[in-house]
Amino acid sequence: MSVLPDLPTEDTGPHWPEIRAWLQAYPQILLDDRSLLEEVGLKPHGRNVVEFGRAALTRLEEVAEREADARKRIESIARANFAAQTQTHVAALDLLEARNLSDLARRLDAVAQxxxxxxxxxxxxxxxxxxxxxxxxxxxxxxxxxxxxxGLTWLGPNFDGLNLFGASEDQVRSVALIRMAPQFPGAETTARPALCAFGSPEEDGFTATMGCELVAFIARVVERTAERWPLLG
Incomplete structure (x- = not known):
């Protein structure tokens, strides 16, 4: 019958390297002491199997929650982008149904709102x-x-003297301006400098750091649709 060596004891108490070496030499003693394992947060599952309990589980749950939150944010952004693209395509169809230049301007204002x-x-x-x-x-x-x-575009706060939105001018806090150059049938000049302007009631509705692909697409639809009709003097 083998006798287990005593852990070294000194006035300063045992040192971790010595404790670690002792546990490596006699691991089964720790595995058989279920109460001690549970006290340090470990859970035994049969011979030579130990489950890392509450602490490890908590860390795993935190990682899972972070991943779930990130996935939800990505999904939310994707849904918003898809909805915006769908609305843009529907708006383009509305604009293509315009009957004349005046109707085109009216439809643009209506789809924007x-x-x-x-x-x-x-x-x-x-x-x-x-x-x-x-x-x-x-x-x-x-x-x-x-x-x-x-310059082709400008996105940012509204400014004095723009005066493009009529009765809604006082509500506009930020704007998106897109350059156009429609070529009207029968016009003496090849193209006329023009703007397609969008006004938001929110100060951060349009900012310089934003992409402007969707409003630029709408502006191109307006530009090409306007070229259907001649300008009447």
């Missing part, structure tokens, strides 16, 4: 030359002044 929850939308055309009823007239070179000589 009804489908995207915006304060409104407008189309604006630089002078000189006729401006369709329902479109906003801009002074010459005004588009370059707003977007820069080579």
């Amino acid at each position: 009804g489908r995207f929850g915006l304060s409104g939308a407008a189309v604006a055309l630089e002078k000189p030359g006729p401006v369709p009823f329902g479109w906003r007239a801009l002074d010459e070179d005004r588009v370059d002044g707003l977007l820069g000589e080579h």
Whole structure:
């Protein structure tokens, strides 16, 4: 019958390297002491099998919760993007059904409010030359002044003097401006500088860090649809 060696004892108490070496030499003693295992948070399952209990389970649950939260955020963003794309496509179909330039401007404002929850939308055309009823007239070179000589878009807070949204102007806190250059049939010039403008009632509705693919797509639909009809003087 073998006799187990005593753990080394000194005035300073046993040191962990010595305890660890002793446990490695006699592991079955620990495995057979169920009460001790439970006290340190371990749960035995048969011979030579130990389940890491509450502490390990808590860590695993925390990891699972973080992964679930991240997955929910990704799914939420994906659903929002899909909904926005669907509304954009439906809005494009509404615009394509316009009967004339004035109806096109009216439909743009209606889909901006009804489908995207915006304060409104407008189309604006630089002078000189006729401006369709329902479109906003801009002074010459005004588009370059707003977007820069080579700028295509501008997203950010509304500013004094824009005056594109009529009765809704006071509600607009941020805007998206998209450059257009429609070429109207029979016009003397090849293209007229123009803007497609969207106004949001929220200050962060449009910001410089946002992507503008959806509003730019709507602007392109407006531009191409407007080229169906000639400008009447």
